[in-house]
Amino acid sequence: MSLALVPLVLATQGLAGWLVLRGLAPDLARRWTAAVPRALLLGPAALALQMLALEAAGRPLSLAWVLGPWWAAAGLLAWRARTRGAQALAPRGPEVRGPAHLAALALACVLGGLALGTGLLQPLVAGDPVTNAALVGRVVATHGRLDAAALQALQAPAFAAYPPLVAFNEALLFRAAGESWARAALPFFALAQLALLLLLVEACFERLRPARALPLALALLLAPTLATGGASGYFDERFAACVLLLGLTLRELDERPDAGRAALAAAAALGCALTKPQGLVPAVLAALLLALRLGRGRLPARAALPALALLAAGVAAWPLLAGARGVHTPPDLVPHWPGVHEALARTGAALDCAARVALPPAPGAFAAWGLAWPLLLALSAAALARRATRAAAALPLACAALHLLAYAGLAACTQLDVDWLLATGLPRWLLHLLPWLLLAGATALEDPPE
Amino acid sequence: MTPPARGAAPAPRTGGRGVALVLALAAAVQLVAALPALRAALLAARGAHAAAQAPEGAPGPWQPALLAARDLPPLLRDVPADARVLLVGGSAVPVAWDAHVAPRPLRVLLRVDEGLLARAAREPGLQGPLAAWRGHLVRRELALTPARLARELPRHDVVLAFQLDPAELAPAAAQAGVTLHPLATHGSATLLAVRGP
Numbered sequence: 131m132s133l134a135l136v137p138l139v140l141a142t143q144g145l146a147g148w149l150v151l152r153g154l155a156p157d158l159a160r161r162w163t164a165a166v167p168r169a170l171l172l173g174p175a176a177l178a179l180q181m182l183a184l185e186a187a188g189r190p191l192s193l194a195w196v197l198g199p200w201w202a203a204a205g206l207l208a209w210r211a212r213t214r215g216a217q218a219l220a221p222r223g224p225e226v227r228g229p230a231h232l233a234a235l236a237l238a239c240v241l242g243g244l245a246l247g248t249g250l251l252q253p254l255v256a257g258d259p260v261t262n263a264a265l266v267g268r269v270v271a272t273h274g275r276l277d278a279a280a281l282q283a284l285q286a287p288a289f290a291a292y293p294p295l296v297a298f299n300e301a302l303l304f305r306a307a308g309e310s311w312a313r314a315a316l317p318f319f320a321l322a323q324l325a326l327l328l329l330l331v332e333a334c335f336e337r338l339r340p341a342r343a344l345p346l347a348l349a350l351l352l353a354p355t356l357a358t359g360g361a362s363g364y365f366d367e368r369f370a371a372c373v374l375l376l377g378l379t380l381r382e383l384d385e386r387p388d389a390g391r392a393a394l395a396a397a398a399a400l401g402c403a404l405t406k407p408q409g410l411v412p413a414v415l416a417a418l419l420l421a422l423r424l425g426r427g428r429l430p431a432r433a434a435l436p437a438l439a440l441l442a443a444g445v446a447a448w449p450l451l452a453g454a455r456g457v458h459t460p461p462d463l464v465p466h467w468p469g470v471h472e473a474l475a476r477t478g479a480a481l482d483c484a485a486r487v488a489l490p491p492a493p494g495a496f497a498a499w500g501l502a503w504p505l506l507l508a509l510s511a512a513a514l515a516r517r518a519t520r521a522a523a524a525l526p527l528a529c530a531a532l533h534l535l536a537y538a539g540l541a542a543c544t545q546l547d548v549d550w551l552l553a554t555g556l557p558r559w560l561l562h563l564l565p566w567l568l569l570a571g572a573t574a575l576e577d578p579p580e
Numbered sequence: 581m582t583p584p585a586r587g588a589a590p591a592p593r594t595g596g597r598g599v600a601l602v603l604a605l606a607a608a609v610q611l612v613a614a615l616p617a618l619r620a621a622l623l624a625a626r627g628a629h630a631a632a633q634a635p636e637g638a639p640g641p642w643q644p645a646l647l648a649a650r651d652l653p654p655l656l657r658d659v660p661a662d663a664r665v666l667l668v669g670g671s672a673v674p675v676a677w678d679a680h681v682a683p684r685p686l687r688v689l690l691r692v693d694e695g696l697l698a699r700a701a702r703e704p705g706l707q708g709p710l711a712a713w714r715g716h717l718v719r720r721e722l723a724l725t726p727a728r729l730a731r732e733l734p735r736h737d738v739v740l741a742f743q744l745d746p747a748e749l750a751p752a753a754a755q756a757g758v759t760l761h762p763l764a765t766h767g768s769a770t771l772l773a774v775r776g777p
Binding site: 244247248251252253255256260261264265268269272273283284285286287288309311312341342344345346348349352353354355357358361460496497499500501502505547550551575 | 597599600603604606607609610611612613614616617618620621622625628629632642645646648649653657667674675676677678679682683685686687688707708709712713716720722
């Protein structure tokens with residue numbers, strides 16, 4: 131194996147995502163501005179689920195078994211399109227909505243390219259990216275399966291029960307790269323960063339006039355944390371992108387309450403749950419919102435129930451398989467209930483710390499976020515104040531509040547030192563919450579109804 | 581409100597220039613904030629690249645990880661896939677040893693500097709991670725002791741002395757009744773073959 135095979139793995143991740151998107155929302159698959167970020171997020175999730183299924187069936191997690199079916203499906207699709215005529219893949223609707231949109235897309239691509247370039251410069255050698263994924267990925271790449279004995283025998287500290295999306299996709303990259311495995315991982319994260327930036331542009335331009343959408347997009351893309359992300363090997367850009375995709379898809383569900391969009395929302399939530407343990411929060415939020423729509427008659431049962439089933443099965447698959455294979459969480463990371471008094475104190479500390487990290491008076495907040503957070507909070511407040519936008523802004527804001535509260539609760543139930551946890555985790559938690567604030571704040575800039 | 585359909589052009593509207601102006605100002609401020617961050621990120625990436633090429637000069641706790649990434653793979657290239665590897669490390673810093681040595685079975689022993697760990701534990705916020713790391717060292721029996729080293733040496737085919745003078749292994753080898761034959765050295769690591777009495 132050699133580094134030359136790495137682009138094939140990355141291409142297959144994108145191809146798988148595009149095929150899934152084509153099945154769920156063909157209209158989005160025909161517009162590259164919508165298809166590229168969705169494919170980059172859905173593909174690795176689809177591959178991770180496929181590898182879970184192969185592992186459960188006792189099949190080897192080899193490149194041929196994992197990548198082959200997607201290329202076969204693409205070939206079949208291309209053959210069918212050729213025999214039935216090319217109109218099936220003809221673009222529909224505007225791709226780029228004028229020079230302002232083009233400028234924002236170009237900036238997103240430049241920043242994504244920067245992440246790719248800096249990622250290619252650096253090997254992946256230490257830290258959470260290694261502990262939470264790369265070591266497991268290396269075991270899977272070496273043994274061709276989720277070898278519990280090999281995981282148990284690891285001498286370096288590893289969180290083997292961590293959600294497997296990144297580890298499984300890295301396993302494919304490591305298998306392709308062979309000895310050069312440490313050089314193969316970071317482009318995967320740069321592509322997730324590109325997906326996040328493209329979705330941020332989409333969220334700005336989807337409903338706003340270009341004169342407002344462009345500066346809002348620039349204010350977000352140029353937030354230092356976002357502009358320089360994607361090259362560290364951390365999973366948070368992918369996670370935030372999945373949260374934003376979930377929010378965008380839930381918004382689309384109001385206009386198109388069909389099975390494809392509902393399944394797409396479930397897939398985005400599943401992407402969160404398979405990427406980080408905190409992904410359970412958006413997954414539960416998505417399940418609640420889908421069930422709420424079903425209960426109110428805003429989503430037909432034939433659309434909601436398969437999506438809910440997909441979400442439940444996907445979320446349960448990894449804990450069940452990990453439990454069956456004897457893959458465990460390290461003892462110091464097992465959640466525990468510290469008692470009411472301590473839990474309340476930790477929750478309060480987390481919320482207080484969140485406010486201090488997000489807002490400019492805090493040292494370092496401007497260097498990390500610039501004006502992004504104050505701007506989004508002001509816009510969200512304005513959206514809540516306007517009667518015309520109150521309802522549209524309330525839902526994402528409620529999701530943001532529940533998301534933050536759930537994180538504070540998780541911080542309360544960990545055995546880790548809470549100060550250390552907040553100091554290292556909170557800046558990245560804010561990235562997870564940003565999509566909800568963007569969706570709420572952008573409504574303040576929408577034109578009032580005629 | 582009823583949102584406009586996807587792809588539809590928003591209704592033309594007079595006014596609202598103030599909002600666009602405020603947003604444009606915010607974007608300009610963001611550019612001012614982003615430029616130093618972008619420069620710092622590029623320098624950090626360049627620094628990491630340089631450190632990966634020459635880890636000796638790299639500062640801080642990443643240095644052993646970078647040294648391992650550079651020095652272990654070339655030494656292991658000719659070691660059979662089923663050879664049992666004993667890695668003896670001169671510092672107790674977490675490194676992805678298994679990832680470098682795979683697919684060979686690996687046992688790690690690390691020299692633990694209790695004074696250094698005690699000093700690190702006084703740093704704010706480090707108590708938690710250090711306690712977890714110390715728990716891992718104990719659970720896995722990773723701490724290097726003469727008795728443990730003497731017990732492990734005969735069970736392995738090769739030894740990797742990492743950030744450690746291989747001569748320090750000689751007393752334990754003599755105690756275990758084996759001899760260690762240097763095979764190759766690369767940077768901070770030396771590969772030795774274990775031969776029985």
